[in-house]
Amino acid sequence: MPKIKTVRGIENRKVVSQKEWLVARKKLLAKEKKFSRLHDQLNQQRRKLPWVKVGKEYVFEGPTDKVTLADLFCGKSQLIIMSKSVCICT
Numbered sequence: 001m002p003k004i005k006t007v008r009g010i011e012n013r014k015v016v017s018q019k020e021w022l023v024a025r026k027k028l029l030a031k032e033k034k035f036s037r038l039h040d041q042l043n044q045q046r047r048k049l050p051w052v053k054v055g056k057e058y059v060f061e062g063p064t065d066k067v068t069l070a071d072l073f074c075g076k077s078q079l080i081i082m083s084k085s086v087c088i089c090t
Contacts, residue, residue, distance in 0.1 A: 001012040016024070058069040070076070 001014055003010050003012055054069075059066050060069070060072065061067075062071075
């Protein structure tokens, strides 16, 4: 087995025929497709989460005066903020 230097140190790599590689690649591709479908399902579930109405009037310091959240977003009635941990909608 050849040894190669990686960011994790020295690793051994198995050398196989193209036929063996293709079998392994197709097996991995099936797992990748399954993962992609699961990821899509999770994204859909996240988009279907209920919203929370923000009742508090947030006020910020603008360049010339105080502005509300609605002012910052040109009076739009909905604001969606998504991050890995929270989704805020107003």
